[in-house]
Amino acid sequence: MADHYEVLGVSRDATPDEIKKAYRRLARELHPDVNPGTEASERFKEVTHAYDVLSDPKQRQQYDLGGQGGMGGQGFGGFGDIFETFFGAGQQTRGPRSRRERGQDALIRVEVGLDEVIFGTHRDLEVDTAVLCETCHGSCCQPGTAPVTCDICHGTGSIQRAVRSLLGNVMTSSPCGTCRGYGTVIATPCVTCQGQGRVRARRTVPVDIPAGVDTGVRLQMPGSGEAGPAGGPNGDLYLEIKVRGHDVFSRNGDDLLATLEVAMTDAILGTTATIPALDGDVDIEVKAGIQSGEIVTVKDRGVTRLRGNGRGDLRIGVQVVTPTKLSGKERALVEQLAASRKPGKPELAHFQQGLFARLRDRFLG
Missing domain, CATH: 1.10.287.110 (DnaJ domain)
Structure with missing residues (x-):
């Protein structure tokens, strides 16, 4: 040079x-x-x-010394310099540091519906992130050019200088101020990325969300995070899942829960019902004499298990609805029924929890 x-x-x-x-x-x-x-x-x-x-007076002095400090430093170096020397930090043993660094990880929150987690779903996510510069392809230099060796540290990435201490003259090492420890200088930085090797851009990340995820679950996508400086490897992308609530169904682990309102006459005589589940219609048999709080279980119509085989169950809690207004004819029929059954007078019995408490205990039990 x-x-x-x-x-x-x-x-x-x-x-x-x-x-x-x-x-x-x-x-x-x-x-x-x-x-x-x-x-x-x-x-x-x-x-x-x-x-x-x-x-620059400092750089000129270093250049005049050929990148090596002279032996005539005035004063005494700090104890930090002494300890650095004896414990190895004072010697440049690792060479210049690389411009290539791993990109940062990124976290995105994704909201999905309860119906989507039964079998899993696919999303194309739009992400604002750092991507590899298409002009320099991570070299940080204008096309056709390359980094040049730093003429201050001569490619070592560090400057050695002699300081006087209580133990005599010792050599210490510090990163080169001209190349910042890289050992090379980018004389003609890429105009697109300003010498960073990456730019900010919006990109589409295809994501397959597995069945069975629940709120709070984090999915890791290795290598889908930000591009690293100077063409360094990408970081990872983490997806934090939030499952939206549903107007009819709720979830308990891998089971789906719902309540079926049954008319009093249907509860007495029995009936069948077709309900629209999250993955298609389900036929329910309401047995004669069913009571409020009883559970009708439909096997394998719940959520697919995240780590395992099969699905949970669909559990339907029955609530018998008593009419509050009756016509004269309806009241006469009910009175006729009551008279034929000759029920006893109301009596105190052991305390029983309310319907919703009983449903909760049966659902979660």
Whole structure:
């Protein structure tokens, strides 16, 4: 790599003003607006980089030392430098760090209906996330260019300097301020991603939500999260499930619960009913003499088990509805029925829980 002083045409002891004047003269001569040639453009980039280094006193000092600190540091280094040296942190052993990093994980909340979790469902989710830059494909550079070796740390990613301590002169190491520890400098960053290797965009993620999920369940989709910087691997996408409530059916584990209102006469004589379940009609037999709070179970018409085979049951709680208004004829018929049965007078009996409490106990029992 060419010497920065030679690039600007100044001596190594040039003053800051002399360096600035030399840069301005060359910039006017080589600027793409004045000299559009390819060779002039590359020369302009080289001149600009040389000026960036030599115009910064700290970077110029490091450059003059060849990326290695001199032995004449004044004062005593802190105890942190001493311990870093003896415990290994003071030595650059790992080399420059990579620009490629793993992308972040993402969490999306997905709401599904109770009917969708019986057999599972499919969703195409629109996600705002980081995706790989299509211009540079993660290289962070303009097409046709590549990172160049940092001329301050010479590709090591760190700068060593000597400090005086109670134990004498010791060497410490710190990340290079010019390349930020990468060992390379991106001279011509990609204009699309601004040298990040990724951009923000909306993408569609197809998701198969398995049967049997419930509110609070999290599904992991490896590699479907954000793209990493500089073409790094994607993070993971997590889906947190919320199951919407239903007007008729509720859920207890893998079982579906509902209440069937039965007229008093049907409860006495018995009947059949066809109810619209979540996955099709179900025929229910109401036996004669059925009581409020009894449960009619339909096997294998519940929710498909998330981890296992088969399905839960559909459990129907019966509620006998007593009419509140009767016509004269209806009342006469009921009185005739009552007289024929000769029921006893109402008597106290052991306390029984209300209908809904009994239904709950039977459902959950």
